[in-house]
Amino acid sequence: MIQKEIKNGSLSRKKGINAYVLTINNYNGLIFLISMINGNMRTPKIYSLYNLIDWLNFKEIHKKPTNNSPLDSNAWLSGYIEAEGHFSVKTTITSKNPKVECKFELSQRQIDHKGNNNLDFLEIIAKFFLSSIVAIRVKKPKSDYRIRTTSLNGNLILENYLNTFPLFGTKYLDYKDWIKVLDKFKSGQFKHKANIEEICLIKSGMNEARTMFTWNHLNKIYNLD
Structure with missing residues (x-):
């Protein structure tokens, strides 16, 4: 669907990994891509965009600065969640007092492959969600936020x-x-035994455990025309 909307690029299966790659390498496709994302970037990856513009030597393109508009004013964060977010449901039912947690998590390496720190834009996201940033895997070569x-x-x-x-x-x-799980928290029903069993059932089909897929929601994908 993305390939169809941008009218450029080729798809390939990534060897050894459960993933597909959309590659855009023709001139017109690269110019179109730059026109879409220039001025909408919020992370240090903006420097890679600048390098691409320099490599193309396309002087008519002005390098726009980092986008600092409110997060809830556009779909940028949605795209970032698509790549890095995780919808977490945790259940502890073996103890005397069963516990259910419904949280959203987003992890990103502290330093990217070009040596840029990702802290600044992550702090904006954390503040948006009334949360804070925690450094994890700090004893490993590549630690995360x-x-x-x-x-x-x-x-x-x-x-x-x-x-x-x-x-x-x-x-x-x-x-x-x-x-569906969050709705239980809204109504205060997540502590009831029957609801905990239902939450466990929902959790069993989420994330890596998912086997049922539907794509009706693609009917509402953004139309670039």
Whole structure:
């Protein structure tokens, strides 16, 4: 669908990994891609965009600065969640007091492959979700930053945002299941035994465990025309 909308690029299966790659390498496709994302970037990857513009030597393209508009004003964060977000449902049912958690997590390496620190834009995302950043895997060669929603209000902000700027990959399906669990928290029903059993059932089909896929939501994908 993305390839169809941008009218450029080729698809290939990535060897040894459960992934497809959309590659754009023709001149017109690269110019179109630059025109779409120039002025909309928020991360240090903007420097790679600048390098591409320099490599193309296309002087008519002005290198626009980092986008600092409010996160809830456009779909940028939705795309970032599509790539890096994780809808988490955790259940502890073996103890005397069963526990259920409904959280959203987003992890990103601290330093990218070009030596840029990702802290600044992640702090903006964390603040948006009424959360904070935690450094994880700090003893490993490549440590990460993690954002995790810690309150119902933070989850509600995420719900409102993604209802306005929806996801389109399989993560959309995880989000819809996650919302079913979040609804239990809204109504205060997540502690009831029957509801905990239902939540465990929902969790069993999410993320890596998902075997059922539907694509009706692609009918609402952004139209670039």
